[in-house]
């Protein structure tokens with residue numbers, strides 16, 4: 523073509539007046555757009571340790587580590603952002619809507635991949651009988667607050683919620699076998715079922 527198109531000429535003049543369109547990164551920090559999906563972060567105050575984010579993560583980037591042997595049983599959620607695909611599912615499915623969020627942070631280069639983690643820790647509630655995990659305490663508080671009076675239909679929720687208010691103290695371990703009096707203890711669903719069966723059907727016959 524002999525002459526440049528008018529549109530291109532207009533763009534060229536604009537570029538001369540306004541300067542280059544490209545950003546000055548890395549000399550000046552780049553500000554990502556509002557809905558940019560960058561490095562995910564946990565927010566300790568708003569996370570209740572329910573693990574919903576780990577369940578929905580398509581890249582299995584969120585690891586759940588329960589330590590029931592420690593003096594205070596703890597749950598650790600470790601998000602490996604080196605394998606995260608920044609899909610936003612964790613944020614979209616967080617039960618509190620604020621426990622995990624994708625930030626605007628995009629400069630994630632590291633020498634050591636083991637450092638590519640963000641984590642949050644939550645205290646666990648374990649069964650007083652068998653030691654199995656019932657859930658994170660904050661999760662139970664959250665459920666109790668959401669359910670209101672309906673929470674009183676569930677013994678661990680009732681004991682957890684009331685325990686914080688110092689209204690009900692968990693009675694000390696009575697010792698095996700499980701029986702009716704254990705109903706007011708913090709038990710996992712399996713042990714609670716045993717208590718209820720014992721209550722309905724009486725003592726179990728020893729297996730031959």
Ligand code: SF4
Pocket residue numbers: 562575578579580581582583584601605606607608609610611612613
């Ligand atoms: S953004 Fe997607 S891939 Fe990354 S941790 Fe959340 S759910 Fe997993």
Ligand code: SF4
Pocket residue numbers: 564568569570571572573574575576599615616617618619620621622
């Ligand atoms: S509260 Fe949100 S961030 Fe915390 S474990 Fe549950 S889904 Fe994940």
